[in-house]
Structure formats: structure tokens, C-alpha cells
Amino acid sequence: MTSSDAPMGVVTIRGGKGSRRWLSVSRAAGLALLLAGVVLVALLSLGVGSLTISLGDVWDGLFHYDKSSYDQTVIRSLRLPRTIIGLAVGGGLAVAGATMQAVTRNPLAEPAILGVSSGASFAIVTAVYFLGLTTPSQYLWFGFAGALGAAMVVLFIASAGRGGPSPVKLALAGVVLSSLLGAWTSALILLDEQTLDVARFWLVGSVAGRGLDTFWVVAPFLVGGAIVCLFLGHQLNVLSLGDETAQALGMRTARIRLLCSILVVLITGAAVSVAGPIGFVGLATPHIVRAIVGPDYRWVLPYSLLVGAIFLTGADVVGRVVAKPSELQTGVVTALVGAPFLIYLARQRALAN
């Protein structure tokens, strides 16, 4: 407790209150900046593509819709749904990823770890095979049900035995169930060329060609779940001190963990059933955000929401631009951009364990 312990710099000694306030202000300013980024990327997403549309037409298409204008029809019927879905799915997946990483205390956790994506894939492929469904709005509910079912199995298996759903058991059960469902999905795909043809476009992950009617169905889960998660920052902060400490602070850790898992399942299930299994948004975004705002989940969660929305919509725009006149699917772009980032992180720090 000697004074030599303290650093000599004046900066750190400066009134604690003042510097905290400054920090909060700058973080809030960062949020505003990100919000501007979201608007920008949304405008890009509306304007850029195989057909480039001027800003004026984008504006008119949104607010003074003129049915006779081809450009404005493209905006209304194709680009607008795509943009809204991209923003919502990206933001939702990122918030779910941040929550999952806090709950499992594992920086490698992502929403798909609960078997959600493979559950949705399996259910959709089954529906396509047996019922001959062909469009996203038809098989949406199957995807959602499959996601929930798989996650329930994973949670059940991981909760068995002593100590409840430990992070390690959760991860293991998710990985293994995913591969089981993956094997079954493959078998079904092989049996029928028609199924393969529909499924391959869904499995790659994309926000293109989905109508807003599809989106409104799952929006309550996707958006509602993400909003509830935003309020859990304080709980996740305490949970990240370790189970024992959190319990000693009066938290019911098992209950919070279960609540968070359910929210993550709802968000991811909704996102996957609309856009297919899009990887890396949920994994990478929270890492970027933590590098900016530090470990406080009250900030990490809203930042993740915005950065995730920008990341996914941006990836969608990039996918439209690089392979003109065709498109690179969003899921392909996010992996191609996200994976090098993961490798970079792995080389920077001792991430695992």
C-alpha cells in the first residue's frame, strides 16, 4: 500500500468521476457514430447492386413511392426487404453471439454452438423432401421449429448430471448434435435432386430473395429477443466474474444462464430460418466490439447490435459488387472476411483456455 505502487502519471489520478463521465460520453458518441454507419450501409444496400440506383430514387422509393418507376419498384420489392432482413439478422446474431460468449465464458462460442443452425437445416431439408416446399416463406416455420427442437435437446443433455449446464458440456453437446443432424441432412439431400437444388441455396446462407412477409413472422422473436438481451448487460457483467462469485453476489446463475440460452435460441432460430446458417457474424463481432469498448457488457451488447448489422449488410453489399453480374452469397462473404479475422485474433493473443 506504499505510494510507490501507484503509477507516477497524473492522468490516472485525475478525478475518477470526471474521467468516468468522459468515458461514458465518448462511448455514447461512438454509439451515435455507429448508428450513422448503419444508415450509411443501409443506403448503400438500397442503392448498390446489379442495378445502381440514385440516392434520389432511393429516397422517393422509400417515402414517395411511384409504382410506375422501375427503379423504385426494385427498391420497394427487392432491396428494402433485403436490407431490413440483413440489418435485423446481423444485429440479432451479433447480440446472440455476445450473450453466448458471456454465458459459456468461452471466446469461441457462437450462437450455432447450441445446434440451432443444423437443427433448422435438418428440419427445412426434411420439409423440402417430404412436402416439396420450395420458397423461404413456406419452410420458415419448419426452420424455426427445427432450431428450437435441436437447442432443447442440447440444453437437456448439457443440463443432465451434476452442476447443470456447464459451458464445456454445452459446447460438446452442441457440436455433436450438429454433426448428427448434418449426417441426416446429407442423407436426405442425396436421395432427391430436387431437394438438393432447393437446399443448397438455403444452406449457403443469404438474405436475398426473402419477402418482408417472411420476416414479419419471425421479427418478434428476432427483434424482441435482441431487445431483452440488451437489458441483461448488468447480469452478464456479474456472471463473468465466475459462478461462485456471482452466486455469492446473490445471482441465481443457473436461472440466468437458462434465460440467456433461451433468448439466444429464439434469436438465432429466427435469424437462421430467414437467412440460412450465416457464420462468423456472431463469433467475430463481439471480439471487435470488446476491442473497442472493453469488457463491460452494458456497452458490448448495444455496440454488437450495431456492428453486427453493419457487418452483415456490408457483407451482402460486397457480395453484390465483387461478382457482378452474379452475386456472392452473404454467408460466403462473412466467412471469407470473418475467418482471417479469427486467425488474426488467434495470432494476437492467447485466446483459448
Added chain:
Amino acid sequence: MAVFDYAASPRRPGHITVRSRFVALRVNYRVLLFALIASVLLLLLATYAMTLGSYSIPFSGVVKAVVGQGDPERLTVVRTLRLPRVICAILIGAALAMSGSIFQGLVRNPLVSPDVIGISEGAGLFAVFWIVTGFDLALLPAAAFAGAALTAMAIYVLTWKGGISPNRLILVGIGIGAMLRAGTNYLSVRYPVEQVRPAVVWQMGSIYGSDWGDVKLLTGLLLVIAPIAVALTWQLRALQLGDGVARSLGLPLERARLGLIVSACALAAVAVALAGPIGFVALMVPHIARMLAGPLSGSVMIFTGVLGALFLLGADMIAQHALPVSLPVGVVTGAVGAPYFLFLLYRANVRV
């Protein structure tokens, strides 16, 4: 002094000490005995596998046909169709299991296998590209092998940072695997569905249509790599104690790791090149072997190989004959393997 000195180890049940001028080993004979029993089972199962099929042949007929007796029709069916496939299943199963065992020991994490760290994905991307663009299918294994080898190299180079950290290896592998999978996905939607279908079949892993050429290739490679892998378990055991301890025991860390990674990658690459990425064998068989035989050692490595062969041969028989349609073996290994794992987990016996 006799040429060989055998003695049962006094204080270690199940072990035998063998000493001569150049050799001084203590061998876990109980595990070798397990391996022997498993080999006999394997032989019986292989013979039985050759009796099955639309052209059914009695057990004795198969044995005769293998040694070259019996009517010509039988000889053709057994020697050109069924025998190569059975041998391929055995060798590929052994290669995958040993590869998984080395990776799990090296990374000290029971969840690791060649599929997890991206080697199968590398083979997959190259093979799918080869198939959808319509290159000569005879060279498909070569393309897949090149993909696996290049991926392994890329992972090694990107993991290197003054040394290879096992945790970094997993992360880099997962990242590279995801990128390659994105590439494969892209190819699968970029090309017409008729061209994509065979690529999807290949990606599930199948040993359908193996011929003697494959057998020769596999045997030749395995004869070189498998003994090296068994011998290297000696270093792997020291490595498993942790980097600091291994180094203070005088183990040249990076050299030992390089040797192990190269042999494990070679085993996986050969298997994937010929059969496609068959899931779960590399992940699961090492666990069963350790549960039955104890911690990793040379004899356990041999046992792991035999067990892998047994597992893949059995899975292939189910894939081929259990349903009216014949399935890729990869579908069966996943469907059998995953529930077993979930069961283990349910009993909460898995340590990470």
C-alpha cells in the same frame, strides 16, 4: 545372455519386459492381446462382408475365392469388386483413427480431429472444384490430396509464431476450415445441380468403387507412415506432459511436433483423398481405444488403428446393405457416432 530376455513386469500387471542387445522395451501385452483379438474379429467381419450383396456367396466360398479357387464368376465378384473395397475400408479406418489419436494427444484436447482443424475442408474444396468443373475423375484423389496437403501447410505456417502453440493450431484450423467451406458452398451454388450432385456425394465420404489401384496406394503409404506414427508415440507421451516438462526432459519440442503433425496430416490426407471426408472415425475411435486400453502408448496406438478399421468396415457394411438404397459411409459413421458421444456426455464422463 540370451538373444531375447522376456520377463513379466513384476510390479506392473499386464506388462512384459523384452530385453536384448539392441532392444529394451516394456510392452503392454494386454493391449496387444486386445489388438490381436480385434484383428481376428476384423478378419471374420471382412470375410462376412464379402458374402453380402446381390450376388450372395457362402462364407467358405469367399475364403476359397480370396486364395484363388472357385468358379470364375465368384472370383471376379470377390477379387475385383468386394475385396478391394473391404481392404480400403480397413486401411482408411485405421489411418483416420491413428491420425485423430495423434491430433488429440498433440493438442491435449479430446475434441480435435482432422475435420475440426480444416484438413478435410481443404481436400473438399479441391475435390469439389475438380468434380464440378469436369476434370478427369481418375485424378480426383490426387487433387484431394493436394488440397489436404496445402491446407495442412497453410495451417502450420499461419500457426507458427516462434513455435507452434496447440491452442493457436485449433483456432487457425477452424478459421481456415470455415473459409474453405465457404468456397465449397459457393461452388455448390455456382454450378448446375447435375454437376453439384456428385460433388455432394463425394463430400459425405464414401468408399464405393475402390479398386486395386487405391489399395496399392493406401498400403504403400500406410506401410511407411503407420510405423512412424507408432514410433512417435514415444515422443508424444513426453509432449503430453506439457511443453515445459517435455523440454526439461530434453525433448526437442518443435522438431517432435513437426514430425507428429506431418505424420498425422499425411494419414488424414491419404484417407480423405481416397474416400472423401468421413466424419467421426478420427474423433471417436481414439476415445473408445483409450477407454478400453488406457492412456496413449505404442501398443494403444496399434489398437486404435485396428479399432478404427473395425469401425469403418462395420459402418460401410451398414451403409451398403442395411437399407434398400446404399448410403455413403460418412452418413452412417455420423449417425452411429454422434449418439454414442451424446451418451458419453450424458453420463458426464468426458473431460476437456
Added chain:
Amino acid sequence: MMTNGQSSRLRSEHVSVAYNDQPVVHDLSLSIPDGTITTILGPNGCGKSTLLKSLARVLRPAGGSVILDGQLIHHLPTREVARRLGLLSQQATAPEGITVEDLVRRGRYPHQSLLQPPTRRDLEAVEKALALTGMTELRNHPVDHLSGGQRQRAWIAMILAQETPLLLLDEPTTFLDIAHQIEVIDLIKRLNAEEGRTIVMVLHDVNEAARASHKIVALKDGRILREGTPAEVLEPSLLAELYGVECDVFPHPEHGYPFCVPRSALPLDGEPPRADDTGIGIRQLRAGYGQVMVLKDISLDLPAGAITAIIGPNACGKSTLLRTCARLLKPVGGKVTLGGQEVHRGSHRAFARRLALLSQGPTAPPGFVVEDLVASGRYPHQGLLRQWRLADEAAVEAALSRCGLEDLRLRDVETLSGGQRQRAWFGMALAQDTPVLLLDEPTTFLDMAAQIGLLDLARALNRREGRTVVMILHDLNLAARYADHLVVMKGGEVAAAGPPAVVLSPDLLRAVFGIEATVIRDPRTGAPLILPNETPEAKPTPAPPMESLELAAV
């Protein structure tokens, strides 16, 4: 302080706890007197941490009940318990990058509700906790960048912000060097004296417990052996029963609290055989990790055939020095020689036949039995086809018998107790059959009996076989007792070196560790004994940030 010892807000009645059907705490009834410091003491595996956790409601006992303020603790809401009782867990880990103040604020959790911004009371409690622990100036520092003692203070500040009358601390001083130990214990005593908080803690070190507590509970095999004041509990017959070690107990010459000295390290017969080619010479050594230079130009000789102990405060570079000598770390400048040959040249295997290292906290692969582990020590002597020669077998057998592991040879290493496990790893280093042995903090986590057992073994190896032993020790008294040669380090440099009796003085302790202590001679061994002095008055906390506001205005 002891006068109100009759009332008790927290007590256990017939509590039993079991892990995997293995009973850990049996039918244990205990009252914690209000306003006192109670310490639970006992050998490894006696159930002391388990008891503390069930008192804190973190563990649910299989039988019996814990009662807080007359109510069953498991019937009270978690939050309510957390407002009355704070627990400092041993496994507490701070998230990467979190600042001290953010950590302390999280202690307000039980007083807050969802969405409610911190109230004035929350902020005041945080300020007070920071001031009490002297962390006000470090509030904006990331916890990962603090020293061990500061980090522990930050965690204590967190549970202080919880504003609970009861504080439960699980081994708050493990990992800390003596100066930081004293710092933390002083803080705890001050919290008790000035704020009247009731404190229950689990401690490792008997003498630390004697100095810190009003009441000691001696626990063995999940049962209370005795409870009472330090003077009542700490007497030779009880210590013999508790740890299986014969001890002398005498009062501190100035302050009166009891001080225990185990009877060990008594002189062995015979002169040690000399082994002249095993001396370690260190010349102008500079070494570190990345950009950070830990060792700054060290020159030192570690004598052959002797026991050398290296001591020093946390982060003084002792482990770095040992790792450099063991060739695990390459020096940036200078060199290390072993028997005249340069250490960092030549083959790894040849070097591993001359020098063995017992490192800190190694883990065995799953399924390894003790004999597998000990046999691994033969690696540098083996060839691909010659792994189990007679010499190998003999060396492994010798190592097993010397470490008393014969009965454990087929036991899975993971199932061993801490002390047994450390012995198994020591056996591995012995099987390496090297003339030089380096031991990196071999006694951390071990209880008194296991510490003495291990050090006596190292001493016998030195005296009977002439092996050169170099070890890092945490405990100054053990170092003083067992070493022929003592090296004291501070800030990456050697502060003093020589025979313990010459080196250890109150002045040196003050200069290196910043502690006030009395140094006397152990009547039995003649080795110096260090008795920390009672801090006369708790240091006043740094003044609230009046000056700092002015600084901010500049």
C-alpha cells in the same frame, strides 16, 4: 473485541457435505462469534473450503443446516443473503481488461435492480471500499496489470462494496509473497477493528492464522478437532494430531502471539559427498519475455553439492532465473554455465541428463498412473528401441521408493491429493537421475506436513548423494532452515547472497520485502527464524481525493 463473542449471526448445525458420495464435511456444528476474525485451519483436503462455501450458501449441504440471523440460509432469497454476507472465492477471475472501479461496482449487484442507474449510495459504497483498501488511486487501472497483492485488494474492495456485516474469505493470501500477505492480513484486521465486520477465512499457514485471528477452528477429515483462541488451539499435541508433524510452539518475544516451528531439517550425519562439476555459474545474465527485461545483468554462483534457496517478492524474477538455468528460456545477454559448460549449447537430451526441473503446476495427461509419470523421467536416457533397460527400471523403482510412492504406483495421477501429486512429479524429476535438481516453488499449495516431507527428501538427496539442489521458496522460514546458501532477489537483481544466518537480517527484510520483523535463532536447528511484527496501528487510508481534484483542474 472478543467480549461480544457470545452472539452469533452465522452458524452451522450438523452440516454434512459430500462430493461424489465421498463425505467431505461430517455433522459439523460451528458458531461464528460476531465481530471477530475466525480462521479455519487444517491439512489439505480436510474440507475447510467446502465448509466455507456451505456457510456462504454457494454449496448446498447434504445434511444439516446453515443458519443466518436465525433463519435457514437456503430458505432466504439469494439476494438477501448477498446483502448480509460476502464471499471472496478462490476461483475468482476478473474478465480481461476490466478496471478496478468497474470490478468494485459489480459488488453492488445485490443492492441494485434491473435498469436502475447507480444511486448515490452505490457510488458512496464504491468510494468507501476503494478508500478502505487503498485502491482509490488505482481505480482506473485494469485488474490484469496489478501486482498480486493489489489484485487481491481489488477483490476485497469488491466484496466490501457489497456492504455486508459478514465477510468470508477463501485463502486470501495464497500466491502472495510475505509482504503482500502481511498487507492483506493487516487490511483484514483493520476492517474488523474499525468497522466491526465479522470475518471468517480459510488459511494455509498456521503462523499467519495465529497472527490474524481471534478464534481458530482446527479441522481434520471434515470434523472439528478443536476451536478456541490461537493460544488454546496452537499447541504441540494438537498440531501433531492435525498435521502429523512434531512442532515447537513459543510466543513471539515482543508481541506474544504463538509461533509454531516444525521439528525438521535436523542435522543429518556425515559430510555430503562433493560434486564439483555441478556448480551453476551465471554471468551478466539478462533475460525476459518479449520487450520486458526481467533479469537485469545478474552474476551469481550457485555452489555445487549444496542446497540453494532463492527468495524474493512476487515478480522479482526468481522463476525467470530458474527457467533460464533450466534452458527453458534463452538469455538475451550473458551466459549460464553448468560445471563449466555453457547451458544453452549442445543437445537438449544431454543437458536433461545433467539437470532436472520440477516446474510449477504441471498437469498429467488423463489416464496416466503414477508409474507412467515417474517413468517419463527416463526420456533423456532412452532410445527409440531402448526404453526399458535395467538401468531405467532401477531408476524408476528407486524414485518411487524414495518418494514413498510404491503403494500409489497404479493410481491415476488425477485422483491423487495435492501433496501426493507433487510427490509423483518430484519422483519423475528424480527418475531423470541428474546430479542437479531445480525445484520451482515445490511447496505452494501443500500443507505443513507435505511441505516438510518434500523438503526433507530434497535435503536427504543432497546430504546422502551429493546432488546439487536449487529451489525457489515462498516461505522465508523454510528457506532459512533448509538452505546452505540463500539468494535474495529484488527487481530482477540479486539483493544479497550467502549463508542464511549471515544474509537474513531485519534490515534486509525491510529493504527487500518492506516488512518489519524480528529475527531470532531457532533453538533446535540454529537457523534464523523470521517473526513478523504486529503492525502497531493500521495505516491511515490515503486522504480522499481533495488533491486529485486540484490536479484535474490544472
